[in-house]
Amino acid sequence: MKRIDLLLLGCCALAGGLKPAQAEPPVIHLASLEWLPYVGRSLPQDGMSAAIARTVAARAGYGVKIDYFPWKRAMQIGGGDPDFAGYFPAYHTAERARECHFSAPMGHSTVGLAIRAAEPLAWHRLDDLAKDKLGVVLGYSNGEQFDAMVKQGKLSVDASVSDTVNLKKLLAGRVRAVVIDKAVLRYLLSTDPALRKQRAQLAFDDHPLAELTLHVCFQRTAAGQKMQQAYDAALRQTDIATIENGYFEQLERTTGAPRR
Secondary structure (H helix, E strand, C coil): HHHHHHHHHHHHHHHCCCCCCCCCCCEEEEEEECCCCCEECCCCCHHHHHHHHHHHHHHCEEEEEEECHHHHHHHHHHHHHHCCCCEEEEEECHHHHCCEEECCCCCCCEEEEEEEEECCCCCCCCHHHCCCCEEECCCCCHHHHHHHHHHCCEEEEEECCCCHHHHHHCCCCCCEEEEEEEHHHHHHHCCCCHHHHHHEEEEEEECCCCCEEEEEECCCCCCHHHHHHHHHHHCCCCHHHHHHHHHHHHHHHHCCCCCC
């Protein structure tokens, strides 16, 4: 009788609309950094790039989990720790391409120089910046030509752990200019209390260094390649511009950050 009662109870539950629990989708575990407005634990949906990654991954049948580290550490952990699938959002470089399976582009970044507005730079080629000390973030790529000239000692750089630290060095006159993404500069000048007070003193140089694409760097393993292939297939069906525009509208409403 007890067995019959349990069977009847199960049938009634299904008839009443209850559904068996469904398995959670497999997860793409990614390492990242605080790089607002692209990624950041304090942002809606963990940032614009995270919103794109989640949308694409869901279309491919995956969930996404993000853990945050300083960028150099994020690359090390995301690129080698077996608990992770990769790291993002990464610029494409030949060196990184040898170490991971790059996704197709999932956005872009305009990289240039933040300067003191009262002290504009006069330059046309990177060689013209050889006499100036430039602030960079430790572990960031700033375009293959720029990176090569730094390695060759042709450009003098001062590395810090974040864009915010670099901008404060710039305001203090410790560096001549800071290499930074245009959207990141606008976001920080709008939301960081200390920088906002001095935003009129800073400007984005008219001459960008590079237009760089953003990617997920999946680990160079069979599992990583499988995820990259599924992710890219879903990415081809995704309107990235629509997600970006919608995200910046949301960001403007919630934080007051200006649109790009």
